[in-house]
Amino acid sequence: MNKPATAIPQLTFRAVLLAIVLAMILAAANAYLGLFAGLTIATAIPAAVVSMGVLRLLGGGTILENNIVQTGASAGSSIAAGVIFTIPALIILGYWDDFRYSWVLAIAGLGGLLGVLFSVPLRRSMIVEEPLAFPEGKAAAEVLKAGENPGPGLKILAMAGAIGAFVKLAAESGLRLIPDNAVASGFIGKYLGYMGTNLSPALLGVGYIVGLNVGIVVVSGSILSWQFAIPIYQAFFMDSDPALAASVAGAGAADIAGAIWSAKIRYLGVGAMLIGGVWTLFSLRKSLISGVKSGFAAARKGAGHVVAETERDLPMKWMLIALAVFVIPLWMLYQAIVGSWGVSLTMTVIMIVAGFLFVSVSAYLAGLVGSSNNPVSGITIATILFASVVLMLLLGRDSDIGAVAAIMIGAVVCCAAAVGGDNLQDLKAGYLVGATPWKQQLMLGIGAFSCALVMAPVLNLLASAYGIGAPTAEHPNALSAPQATLMAAVAKGMFGGKLPWTMIAIGAGIGAVVIALDEWLKSRGSKFRVPVLAAAIGIYLPLELMVPIFLGGLLSHLVERRHKIGDDEEARDRIHRPGTLFAAGLITGEALMGIAIAVPIVVAGSADVLALPESLHFSQWIGLVVLALVGWLLYRTGARANPAKSTV
Template sequence: MEKPYIDSNTSLPEITVKAVLLGAALSVVLSAANAYFGLFAGLTVSASIPAAVISMALLRVFKNSNILENNLVQTAASAGESLAAGVIFTIPALVIMGYWEEFNYFETMAIAMCGGILGILFTIPLRRALIVEENLKFPEGVATAEVLKTGEEGGKAVKYLVWGSIIGGLFKLADSALNLWSGLFEKAALVGQKFYGYFSLNLSPALVAVGYIVGLNIAFLVFFGGVITWWIAMPIYIGSNGFDAVAAELVALGSFEKISDVNADNLGGALWSAKMRYLGVGAMVVGGLWALLSLAGSLGTAFKAGISAFKKGGTSMKDQIRTEMDTPMSWVIIAIGVMIVPVYLIYQSAIGDVTVSMTMTLIMVVAGFLFAAVAGYMAGLVGSSNNPISGVTIATILFASILLLTLMGTGNELAGAAGAILIGAVVCCAAAIAGDNMQDLKAGHLLGATPYKQQIMQVVGVVAGALAIPIVLNILLIGNGIGAPTPEQPEALAAPQATLMMSVAQGIFGGGLPWNIIYIGAGIAAAIIAFDQYLKSKGSNFRMPVLAVAVGLYLPFELDSSIFVGGVLAYMLTKATKPNKNIEKGNNAGLLLASGLITGEALMGILIAGLTVGVMKSGGDPNAMRIFEDTSSWPGLIIFGLIIYFIYKTVVKVSKSDE
C-alpha cells in the first residue's frame, strides 16, 4: 500500500470557502468548454491536470493554502468537465430528433445533476475495493497527484496553459468569426462511375491536442476507423453500385433534390451521413457489450465489496483513520433514494404511464450502478479519457429501447425513443462522473486526502456544472446549431455521439436503419476484438481497443485525420525528449499546451455563439464580423502547421532546460 504524501495523523484545512468558490467556478468554465468541444468533435478528455495547475496558480495568491485544498479544487473542477461529457453524448439527441425544441432548463439540469450525483454515490462503496485493495493504475489520478506534489513547478507551468488557451482562442476567432480562412482542407476525386477518393483535415489545433493527449496508439486506431469507412467501405460501395445508382439512392433518401446536384465534392459527406456512419453504430454496440463481458470477472470483487458495504451500512467515522473516512453508507442509501424521485418524475412527465416510468427508473438504477462500476474499473485500467462511456451508454439505450417497445408497443415511436434516451442520459452522466470520481479519489489516496471531503466537493462540482450546462447548450443551439447543418446554420455542431444514440433508439422503434451496414460494422468490431486478443496473448505493447476504432468509423474523416496528427506529434516528441533530463517537465508543458488549445478554442466558440445570439435578437446581421465570404484553406493550413511546430519546439526546449 502506498504511503500517503500527508500522513493520516496530520490534519490540514481541505474544504474552505475559497476552495468551494474556486472549485465551483472552474467546474462551470470547464463544463462549458467540454460541452462545446464534445458537440464539435464527439470526444472529450480529462481536465484533472489543467484544473490542478490552475488551482495551484490561483491559490498561491492566498496565504495558508495547502496541497489537500488544491486537490479539492481540482476535484470539483474536473467533476464539471466529466458531467459535460455525459450530457452532450445523450441529451442533444432529444433536440435533434425533434422531441424538444430547445434544451428545457429544469429537465436538462435535473437529469445532469441527478445522474452526476448518482455516479458519485454509486462509487462510494467501490472506493476501497478498486483503489486500496485492487490497487489499479488510475493513470490520470496518479499524474494529478504528481503535479500537485511538484507545487511550485506546477504553479509556474500555468503559463503553458495560458499560451495554449490564447492560441486556441485566437485561431477560433480568425476561423469562425472573422472567416480569414476555411477551417477545412478537403480534396475529393471521382473517376468515371467506379473510383472514388477522398481526404480531409479539420484545421483545429484543439483536435490535434486531443490526439496528443490520448497518444499515438489511440489516435492511430481512431484514424484507422476513418480509413475503413472512407478509404475502403465507401469506395467499395460506390464501385460496386456505380455513381449514378448511388446518386439516385441519395436523392431518394432526401440528401439531394436531383441527381445533377451530386458531385465528387459532396458525394462522400452525403453517403457517410445516410449510410456509412452506421458502421460505427454496429461497432459501438458490439464494443460496449464486449466491455461488459470482458470485465465480468474483474468486477466481481468490486460488486461484492459494494453490496457488502450497502448491507452493512458502513463503519462509523470515529472508528476509521482520516484517510479512510468515506461518506457514511446510510447517508449514501438515503441520497440515492432522494435522487431517484426527480428522475422518476421526469420520466413520468415524458411518458405519462406509471408502469412504464417505474420500469424506466428501475432500469436506470440497475444500469447506473452496473456501469458506474464498469466506468470506475476502466478508469483504473486505461484512464478517464479512454473510458468506453459511449459503448456502455449505447448498450443501455439498445436494451431500454427493446424493453420500452415491448411495454409501449408501436405507435409511440418518438416518445419511446425519447424515453430510451432519457434513461441513457442519466446512466451516461453517472458513468462519466464515476470514472472521474475514482481518478480524483486515487489522487486523494496518494496525497492523504479525506475521502468524504472529496466526495462532498465532487457534489459541488456536479451541481455547479449542472446549473450552467443547459444555458451553454441553448446558446450553442441558437448561435451555432446542433445536428445536421442547415442553410441558416451551415456550421452546426455535429454532436456525433448524441446523433449515434438517437439513431439506435429511433432504429429500434421506427425502423429505417441500414441494418446491413450495421451488421458489417458489428463484424468489423468482432474481427478487431479477435485481433486484440491475439496481441494480448503475444504480450504486445500495441493494443486495439475496439471502441477507439468504432469512434473513428463513426466520425467524419476530417476529425479522424486531425486527431491522428496529434498522435504522431506525441510520438515524435517521445522520441525527441527521451534522452533529456527534464522529460517530465517537457511532458507536462505539452499536456498543458494541449489542454489550453482545447479550452481556448471551446470558450471562444461559446463566446462567438453568445455574441451571435445577441446580434440575432437585436435584429443585426450575425455574419457582420466576417471579413471574407469565399476563403481558401491554405492560410489556415500554414498557421495550423506553425502551431504544431511551436508545440514541438516548446516541449523539446523545456525537456532540455536546467530549470
C-alpha cells in the same frame, strides 16, 4: 503514499468556490468540444495548475486544498460528456425545440450525484486492495506534489489558450480569415477519392493527450470508412439506391462522399460500437462483480470501527437516503414523459440497475485507460438498447414516446457513468497525497451539480449560433453532436424507425474482427492495442476530425523519441506535463472562444456578424500553415521539458 496530515485544511470556502467556478468554465468548454468533435478531455491537471496559481495569489494554498479544487473542477468534463452525448438527441428527435432548463438540470445534476454515490463502494477495491493504474489521477497527484512553482504551468496554459482562441476567432464562425477544413477530393476513374483535415488546434491538443496509439486507431477507422467503404459503395451500390443517387446528382466529389457517409457508411461505426459495448461488459464481468462485493464488504467491516481519516468514505446510511431523495424526482420526470406510473417505475428501476452497473464498468475502465479514453458512449448505447427492448414490451414498437423514454434513461446513466469514472480518478490522486475520501466525494457532488446549472444555457447558445446535428441551410456548419445523433438513430430505429441494418450488421462484423485483433495483440504482450470503441468512433466520425487527432498523437510520440523515454512511466509523465498543459490550453481557449463568438451571432441573428470582407479571406493553404505552426509550438513545448524533474 504521503502520510496524512489531518490538520491540513482541505474543504475550505475558497477552495470550494474556486472549484465551482472552474467546473462551470470547463464544463462549457467541453460541451463545445464534445458537440464539435465527439470527444471530451479530463480537466483535473489544468485545474490543479490554475488552483495552485490562484491560491498562491490569495496567500498560499495547501496541497489538499488544491486537490479539492481539481476534484470539483474535474466534474466539468464528466458532466459535459454525459449531457452532450445524450440530451441533444431530444432535439434531433424533434421532441424538444430547445433545451429545457429544469429538465437538463434534473438529468445532469441528479445523474451526476448518482454517479458519485454509486462509485463510493468501489474505492477500496479499485484503489486500495487491488489498485488500478488510474493514469490521470496519478498524474494529477504528481502535479500537486510538484506545486511549489506553478508559474511556468500557468504561463503555458495562458499562452496556449490565447493561441487556441485566436485561431478559432479567425476561422469560419468568426472573422473567416481561414477555413475550418482543408479538403481535397475528386474521381480517379470510378474511384471516389477524399482526403482532408480540420484546422482546429483543439483537435491537435486532443491527439497529444490521448497519444499515438489511440490516434492511429481512430484515424484507421476513418480511413476504412472514407478510403475504402465510401468508394466501394459509390462504385458498386449507388445504382441500387436511387433516392441517394438522385440527392447527389450533379454534386461534387466531396458532397457525394459526405452524403454516402451520412446515409450509409457511418452506420458501420454504429455496429462496431454496439458490439464493442457488449464486449466491454462481457470482458469485465469478473472484475466488476469482485469490485462491487469488495466495496460493500469494506463498508460493513468499517461499521463500529475507528477509521483513519484517509479511509473515511461517505457513510453508507446517508448514501442510501440520498439515493432515495435523488431518484424520486427522476421517477416524476419519467412519469411526465410516459404518463404511466407503472412504466415510469420500470424506467426508474432500469435506470438504477444500469446506473450502478455501468458506473462500476466506467470506474474500472478509467482505472485502465484514463477518463479521456473511457468509452462512456458505448456504455450508453448498451443502456438505450436494453431500455428500448423493455419499453417495447410495455409501450409497443410503434410508440411515439418510446425513443424519448429510452434516451431519458440513457442520459441519466451516461451522466452517472461519466462522473463515476471521474470520481475514482480523483480519489486515486487524493489517496496518493493523503486526502480524506468523503471530502472529495462531497466536493465532486457539488462540482457536478454546479456544472448542471449552466449546461442548458450553454447548449441553447450553441444551438442558436451554430446549429446541432445535421447541417441545414441556416446552419451549414452545424456542430455534428456525433454521439447524440447516434443515440437518436438507435432509439428511433428501435421504435418504428428505419435503420440501415445491413450496414450495422457489417459494422458489428468489423467490430468483432477488431476485438479479435486486440485480443491477439494482448496475448502477445504487445504495447500497441486496438480498442474497439476507439476504432468505432473513427469509423463513425468524419475523416477530417480524426486526422489532426492522429497528428497530435504523433507529436506526443516524437517528444518521447526525442527524450528516449522507454518504459519509465514517471519520466513519461514528467516529459508530457508541459505539452499536456499546452494541449489543454489550446482546447480550452478554442472552446471558450467558440462560446464567446456564439453570443454576437445569436444577438445579431446572423452567422456572418463577425465576418471580414471576402477580400481578406485566405485559402486553406494558409490554414494548413497556421495548424503546422501550432503543432510546432506544441512539439517544442514538450521537447524542451526536462526529463529529470517536473517543470510545473
